[in-house]
Amino acid sequence: MDDLIVKVISKIIIPFMQVFGIFVIMHGHLSPGGGFAGGSILGASLILLTLAFGLKEAKRKMPHTISKIVETGAILLIVSLGLFGILSGYNFLTNGEAGFHLGRTGEIISAGFIPIATLAIGLKVGSTLITLFHTIIEED
Amino acid sequence: MIVFNVLLIVLLIVCAIAVERTKDLLSALIIFGAYSAIMALLWLLLNAPDIAMTEAAVGAGVTTILFVGVLSKTRRNED
Structure with a gap:
């Protein structure tokens, strides 16, 4: 697809989509989402970037090697957060007693490791979706 | 408000039956996207905004695009 209108509109709209996604991820323990x-x-x-600018341009912005590393690194981050609870003498995925900063309710930096785990889940889901889409539309 | 709810549910049922009846698979995909959008609105009316957000992003957006990608590898018509 090589359409000027689609390219210009998606160039405008993609940064706002990404900021909204990061907002939803970072407020995961406070608000819906x-x-x-x-x-x-x-x-x-x-995926919108891939549809508007083609597979080659999207592969230049988000190569397969980087999305593979992000995907496996995110799940390793969650597992190591859980192991931190075991190392300090409690159960797997212990939050408050294991020494995470609980903060005040309603602020961004609060609730222990929940924001970090939410960030890891968001990175994993996003990179999995883009890897799936690139694998499906790739010419073999 | 009840009238709006009933209207949405009737549209949902019509979309679900139309997806199953349509022979052209691309048209069926577009109707399936409309089904997901109506379903997202219904989740919002049922006071579940996080599920509505996920349904609007995954159900109406990503699933439809993944199905179109698969459809471009195969035939467009059923039977």
């Missing part, structure tokens, strides 16, 4: 919803918005913005 969370890791899966924000991550799928991020993945949808990258």
Whole structure:
């Protein structure tokens, strides 16, 4: 697809989609939404980039090697957060007693490791969606 | 408000039956996207905004695009 209107409009709209996705991810423990919803918005913005500018340009912006590293690194981050609870003498995925900063209710930096786990889930969902789409439309 | 709810549910049922009846698979995909959009609105009316957000992003957006990508590899018509 090589359409000027689609290219210009998606060049305007993609940064706002990504900012909204990051907003939904970072407010996952305070407001509706969370890791899966924000991550799928991020993945949808990258899919829009692929549809508007073609597979070669999108592969230059988001190569397969980087999305593979992000995907596996995010799940390793969640597992290591859980192991931190075991190392300090409590159960797997212990939050407050294991020494995470709980903060005040209603602020961004609060609720222990929940924002970090939500961020990891969002990165994993977004990179999984873009990897799936690139794998499907690739010419073999 | 009840009238709006009933209207949305009737549209949902019509969309679900039309997806199953349509022979052209691309048209069926577009109707399926409309089904997901109506479903997202219904989740919002049922006081579940996080599910509505996920349904609007995944159901109406990404699933439709993935199905179109698969459809471009195969035939467009059923039977």
